[in-house]
Amino acid sequence: MSLDKSELPRTEEEWRVRLSPEEFHVLREAGTERPWTGEYVETKAPGVYHCRACGLELFRSDAKFDSHCGWPSFDDAIPGAVKEIPDRSLGMLRTEIRCARCDSHLGHVFEGEGFTPKDTRHCVNSLSIRLEPDQG
Numbered sequence: 001m002s003l004d005k006s007e008l009p010r011t012e013e014e015w016r017v018r019l020s021p022e023e024f025h026v027l028r029e030a031g032t033e034r035p036w037t038g039e040y041v042e043t044k045a046p047g048v049y050h051c052r053a054c055g056l057e058l059f060r061s062d063a064k065f066d067s068h069c070g071w072p073s074f075d076d077a078i079p080g081a082v083k084e085i086p087d088r089s090l091g092m093l094r095t096e097i098r099c100a101r102c103d104s105h106l107g108h109v110f111e112g113e114g115f116t117p118k119d120t121r122h123c124v125n126s127l128s129i130r131l132e133p134d135q136g
Contacts, residue, residue, distance in 0.1 A: 008054060008102050019053065026127040027053050027104040030089075030096070035070025038126025043072070047133040049124075054102035056081055058129060059122065067115050071107065072124045075116040082122070084109060097122060104128065 009015045015028050025031035040049070049059040049072075058081045059074040067073035080100060087096040087108065097106045107124040115121055 015053070023052060023127050026125045030105040031125075032107075033071075033125050033127050038071060040072040040126040040129065040131060041070065043131060045131060045133050047131050049074075049129040049131050051099040051102060051104060051106070052128055052130045053104040054099060055130075056099055056101040058082060058099065058106070059124070061131070061134075065116055067113075067121055067123070069121075069123060072126055072129070073115070074122040074124065075118040075120050077122055082106065082109075097124070099128075 009018055012028060016024050019027060022033070026033060043064075044061075046061045048057050048061070049064075050057055057078050059077055063074040063076040065073055065075055077097075082097045083100045083103075085096045085098060087094045095109045097109050098104060099106060105125075106128045107122065110121045110123060111119055113119065113121055
C-alpha cells in the first residue's frame with residue numbers, strides 16, 4: 001500500500017491511529033528499536049523495502065549488506081526517496097534519514113566506515129520499513 005501525498009495523515013494523532021505504538025515511536029518520534037530485535041536484521045530475501053508509514057520505495061535488497069551493527073544496513077537508497085537531516089541529539093553530529101514523502105524517521109546514515117565500495121551505511125530500523133519480496 002503506497003499512499004499519495006494527499007492521503008497522508010495531517011496530524012500526529014492521525015498517525016497514532018494508523019501505526020502501532022512501536023511504529024509510532026520509531027517513525028514519528030525518532031525512536032530506535034533495540035539492536036538485533038528487528039525483523040529485517042538477518043533478511044536476505046530479494047525485493048524492495050518500502051516506508052512502513054506511507055509505502056514509498058526506499059531501498060532495494062541488492063543494496064542491503066551485513067554490517068553486524070544490529071540493524072538492517074543499506075549502502076544506497078533509491079534516488080530521491082530519503083532525505084538527510086543533521087542530528088545533534090546525542091551531543092555529536094550524525095545524519096538522520098527520513099522518508100522523503102511522509103517525513104518519517106528511518107534511522108541514520110554513516111560514511112567512511114569501509115563496509116562497502118560505496119562506503120555508506122544507511123542504518124535503518126526494521127519498524128520503519130516493510131519488505132515487498134520479488135515475485136517469482
